[in-house]
Amino acid sequence: MKKFYPIFGIIGPLVYISAVIMGGMLRSDYSFLYNTISELTVANASNIVLMSILFGIYNISILIFGIGAFLDKEIDNSKKYKAATLMLAIVGFLGILLLFFPQDPRNAAFTFQGTMHIAIAGITSLFTLISVLLIGINFRKVKEMKSFAIYSFISFAVILVSGGVAAISVGSNSAYGGLFERITIFAFMIWVLVLSYLIIKKS
Numbered sequence: 001m002k003k004f005y006p007i008f009g010i011i012g013p014l015v016y017i018s019a020v021i022m023g024g025m026l027r028s029d030y031s032f033l034y035n036t037i038s039e040l041t042v043a044n045a046s047n048i049v050l051m052s053i054l055f056g057i058y059n060i061s062i063l064i065f066g067i068g069a070f071l072d073k074e075i076d077n078s079k080k081y082k083a084a085t086l087m088l089a090i091v092g093f094l095g096i097l098l099l100f101f102p103q104d105p106r107n108a109a110f111t112f113q114g115t116m117h118i119a120i121a122g123i124t125s126l127f128t129l130i131s132v133l134l135i136g137i138n139f140r141k142v143k144e145m146k147s148f149a150i151y152s153f154i155s156f157a158v159i160l161v162s163g164g165v166a167a168i169s170v171g172s173n174s175a176y177g178g179l180f181e182r183i184t185i186f187a188f189m190i191w192v193l194v195l196s197y198l199i200i201k202k203s
Helices: 005-025 037-041 048-071 079-098 112-139 143-171 177-202
Strands: none
Touching: 005 037, 005 048, 005 177, 037 048, 037 177, 048 079, 048 177, 079 112, 112 143, 112 177, 143 177
16 A cells, blocks of 8 residues: 655655745845855745745655654664654654744844754754664665665765755855755755655555
8 A cells, every 4th residue: 555654755855945946046135055045034035925835835744754654664663763753753843843933134133033043953953864874774784775775874974064064154154055055955855755755665
């Protein structure tokens, strides 16, 4: 029987990537290389309603995908897999919370909402890394999933390194902070897409 929840693991990332591209193209003052994705939803940003809806769809999709994977005993019932998929669900939930705590505009005074945004984004990044790593470790001894395990380790390395570079770049107001952030997040998005596809193929 085909499972429905992996479909959300495909819809979510596709919506997110489309939103990032669309949001940047709709703003003449926005640079894909310099500006962060969160700047698409700063307070009073143009098209903030559209962006919030699209990012909301993404996060709800990841939440559903994570819960579905967590509850699915047929794919894998190990503790590592359960922990990883639960973290994916939490990533989706935290992403929904982020919509209520927009990032502060650059060079603006820190606000409570902006501070919460940084804190929630930090926890989300940590859970993202751990979930990718745990699933890679979990599948490394499963014959038909060894390739995906290797891919998970590569994705983990890319997310870890590019995420660190992105944080330093944005913090130092580098011209390429937005680029490294996109590499980080899109690497995770593609990983979720591949995992979702494999679950659909296996079911």
